[in-house]
Amino acid sequence: MFFKNFKKIILILLILSLGFVGIYFVDLFGVQEKINNQFKKVSFYNAVKEIPRIKIKMKKEEYNQLIHQRDTLLERGNIPWAIDGTEEKLKVKAKFKSGKAKSKGNIRIAGHFWDHWKRDPFSMKVRTKSPINGSSRFNLLNSRTRGHMTDWFAHKLELDAGLNALNSEYVWVDFNGEDKVYLFEGLYDHVFLKQKGFSNAVFVMEYTYDTTRQIKLKFPEKEPSTALVKRCSSLYDSLCSGSLSPMDFIDYKKMAKFYALGDLYQSTHQYYHFNLRYIFNGETNKIEPVGREYWIEDKGENRALFLTSHLNDSTREYGYIPEVLFKDTTFKKYYYKELEAVSQKSFLDKAIKKYQSDIERGKILLWRRYPWLKDPIDFKTLYTNQVWLRENLNN
Known part of the structure; x- marks a missing residue:
């Protein structure tokens, strides 16, 4: 009985040894890497089937x-x-x-x-x-x-x-x-305006180049509604002259959310007047933001709220809008409320969980061109920015 069990033990050890040797030679000749790459190729083409x-x-x-x-x-x-x-x-x-x-x-x-x-x-x-x-x-x-x-x-x-x-x-x-x-x-x-449910609206941007210091608006070249353009321009001029309260021309809730997200990212690139567009809603007579080109920045000790960093914009590259908004105490209440919301860890946790499958598919699609890329989004810095926001808000 002893010898039978002994033989079984020896046989098992021999099989395990051969297995380890096999794995070693697979790694030695790069077979494992080829197998992994083949799986990634299959995953890539499966991901391609899921996108437009x-x-x-x-x-x-x-x-x-x-x-x-x-x-x-x-x-x-x-x-x-x-x-x-x-x-x-x-x-x-x-x-x-x-x-x-x-x-x-x-x-x-x-x-x-x-x-x-x-x-x-x-x-x-x-x-x-x-x-x-x-x-x-x-x-x-x-x-x-x-x-x-x-x-x-x-x-x-x-x-x-x-x-x-x-x-x-x-x-x-x-x-x-x-x-x-x-x-x-x-x-x-x-098409964008229609998809978002606007029936009476126009895109507008502040066109404030630092060489001229002029405050003006720019509308699409082929905008059919001249009445909307004139009304928006008139309200904007009244805002700049001080005869119109910013609350009567700007959607405070949406602008507060927009600036809070920028502070989470510690990014100001999306605020530059040549990147940022507003929608002038003819039903409410107010503008609301359409941002793009966000960057995640790890600024270390140089982190700052846009509330303060926009003060360095002497050439008005961010336009005139933030200048009037951050002087308004009512708007700042909306702003701080949204900062509190985006600074909570659960805010990112929920979003990452919600879009996890899209993020994973993005990684697979990027693999063929950028095989060295581990994370297409710097979540570590975003979470660090959240900690900084919470500390800043509690001071």
Whole structure:
């Protein structure tokens, strides 16, 4: 009996030893890595099936013109493209298809800085005659230009807060026969307003360049409602002159939520007047924000509330709106209330849990182009920012 059990023990040990040796040789010859990569490839193509597809077709001559301008921009180096409109990029014609939707339109290279055009795929700005993937104006972006899923997550938080978030999602693009993953960013058009339930509204931006110090508004070039434009401009002028209370022109609740989310991110990039748009709601005669281009920043000891950091904006790059808002005691009450809400750990916990499957799919989609990327969103810094907010609010 003893010898039978002994033989079994020896046999088990031998099998285990062979197993460990097998694992060693698998790792030694890189077989395990190949197996892992194969699983990732399968996961990648499964993830691709779950996202929208867009097909773009261009004539070879026009495609080559677009590539030539991209190469010209690369030779230019890290010199920003003029934001004031004194430089124009080449627009080329293209045909678009997404599901059953088809449209003609044009494409140009997107962005003011070379992070948009120095990497593959380079970023593109698109205008179509009819909606493609729910927008007639949109960007197809290199994922890194928006911090991968950093801006995407901010838009999800905006949606949960009842704000007018842009449509941000990954799409699979067949660009003249070459398949690539892009970050789709829907922009400001009549389709967006309709989707958000606005029947009488117009987009507006503060156009306050530091070289002129002028305060003025800019509206879409082809805005059909001149009455809305005149009414918004008149109310804005009254606000600037001090004859109109900011509460009668600005949606306090939504602006407070917007600024609080920015403080959670410790980001001010979305506040620059050339990034930020407002919607003037003709039913309420008030403006509300539409933000984009959030960044997560670990500022360490230099963390600050926008309440104080906007005071350094001597050239009014953030526009005139925050200047009047943060002087108003009623608005600041709304603002502090929203800061208290976003500073709670449960605020992030719930959002991450809600969008976990989308985040995991994003990781898989980014794997092929960025295999070294571990986390497409810096949640660690967001949680650290929350701690700082709580400490700041309690002082």
